[in-house]
Amino acid sequence: MQTTTPSIPILHEYPYLSQLCDAYLFSDYTIYGPEPADAVTAYARDEGWLDIVAARADIRRFMAFYRDSLDQELARRYPDLARLPDQSAADFLTWLDAQLLHHQASVKP
Numbered sequence: 001m002q003t004t005t006p007s008i009p010i011l012h013e014y015p016y017l018s019q020l021c022d023a024y025l026f027s028d029y030t031i032y033g034p035e036p037a038d039a040v041t042a043y044a045r046d047e048g049w050l051d052i053v054a055a056r057a058d059i060r061r062f063m064a065f066y067r068d069s070l071d072q073e074l075a076r077r078y079p080d081l082a083r084l085p086d087q088s089a090a091d092f093l094t095w096l097d098a099q100l101l102h103h104q105a106s107v108k109p
Contacts, residue, residue, distance in 0.1 A: 014077075016051055017058035019043075020096075021078040029082040036082050037099055044103035052104045059097045063090065 020043050024032065029039040044052055066073040074081065074089040083092045 014058040014062050016055035017062055018077070019047070019051070020055050021081050025078075025082050025096075027080040027082055039082070040096065040099040041103065044100070044107055049104065049107045049109040052100050052107060056097055056100050056104065059093050059100075063093055 020040075024039040024043045025036060029036055032039040032042040043055075047055075062073075063070065070089040070093075074092070081092075087095075
C-alpha cells in the first residue's frame with residue numbers, strides 16, 4: 001500500500017491571492033460593482049473568513065518574497081489585474097490587505 005503525503009504549498013505559490021486576483025479583481029471586475037473595492041467585498045462574501053485570512057497571508061508572503069521586483073512580478077502573474085495605471089504594486093497590495101482586514105473584522109469565523 002502506497003501512502004501519500006499531503007501537498008505543502010511551495011513558498012512562492014499564492015493560491016488565495018491568485019483566487020482573489022483571477023476571479024474577482026480581473027479587468028472586468030465591474031460585474032461586482034463600479035469600484036475594485038466592490039470586487040473585494042464580493043470575495044469576502046463568497047469565500048468567507050478563513051479565505052480572507054489566507055489571502056492576507058499570501059499578500060504578506062508575496063510582498064516579502066518579491067520585494068525587489070514586486071511591480072514586475074505582480075504584472076507577470078496577474079496581467080489582467082484591475083488597478084490604477086500609476087499605482088505601484090506595493091500600494092495596490094497594501095490597499096488590498098487593508099480592504100481584506102476590514103472584511104475580516106466584519107465576517108464571522
